Amino acid sequence: MNKKDLVKKTRAYALKNAIVYSGKAQQGAVISALFNEGLKKQDVKKYIKKISEIVKKINSLSLDEQKKEFGKLEGEVSKRKVREGLPELPNAKKGKVVMRIAPSPSGAFHIGHAMTACISFNFVMKYGGKFYVRIEDTNPDNIYTKAYKLIEQDSKWLFNNKAKIVIQSGRMEIYYKYAKKFIEKKAAYICTCSGDKFREYSKEKKNCPCRKLSVKENLERWENMISKKGYKPGEAVLRFKSNMKHKNPAMRDFPLARINLTPHPLQKKKYRVWPLMNLAVAVDDIEMKMTHIIRAKEHRDNSERQKMIYNVLKKKFPWTGFLGRWKFKDMELSSRKFTEGIKEGKYSGWGDERLPTIQALKKKGYKPSAFWKFSENIGLSESDKTIDKDEYFKLLNSFNKN
């Protein structure tokens, strides 16, 4: 903050404080407001005389005069607290922060991806460590093949070549190894009950009969699941042994892996058993030694499930922060919709300038640092926000200039 700004802000906050406290501003309150505005602690000494002078002068005015003056300076007072730089990340050690983002292969990055992804990226850059872009493609039914290349290109640009890209479907043997390990530790079992039957057990808080099978029987069932002549899709699922009386029904013996015969764009027909999100995510986070996770708050239940998986292996669960949802009043951020539009010829491609994609914005002259700064400004907040397109781009433009 330069001196001119400081004088203006000091006057504004002193007036505001004075009006609240019958005409007498408190110097301490004014200084803490200035910290929120970006005043550095080490600069207080340099400016303290000036600040005192201003506060004194304002306190000598009448309340009416103060109100009149404040009317002119009101714009200097932030409506919300402004933080300078990133907040501290709990338990972060210099050079040892490992974080990830986990996009699904549904399209190129749009501004919604950039907003959340850059929060984790910023922290890794701040402390030093590793940053992974992990493409979650273990559901063969839900893959847009071009997304692999698109995500790779966008990641290179947005994260300045500093992200390591990992594709989950290339790690199947690791998930299989863990699946067997969980069976051996009696933390998982293979359930051959129908979906309806299992839901009934869950509702009645009863164990399904498969739960008490021996490790040997479960390992046989596992072989049967992965073998080509074995169970058919829907006939068997690998389940985590949590607790069938868990107060949250969604936590009761949740599934870890299932059979899906849809050919996978990269693995073709090599695998028939696919890990579900909670297995693949927990295993990767363990293997990649994740230290911190920042994710959308709708993943709170998944976080709980993954914590249970960590506990089986007596591993310490990463520090986890949740983010609120950002909604645009006048714009829909949906990779699926954009893909459809491109297929129908409504858009020329992912770089079509009407799309809020990273590719399109890159063409318009936006730099990666604009997105980093935008995310720095958001920080870690669990509250939902609604903004409109104009507001978003006004902010992004201001960060693109600096």
Ligand SMILES: [Zn+2]
């Ligand atoms: Zn069962």
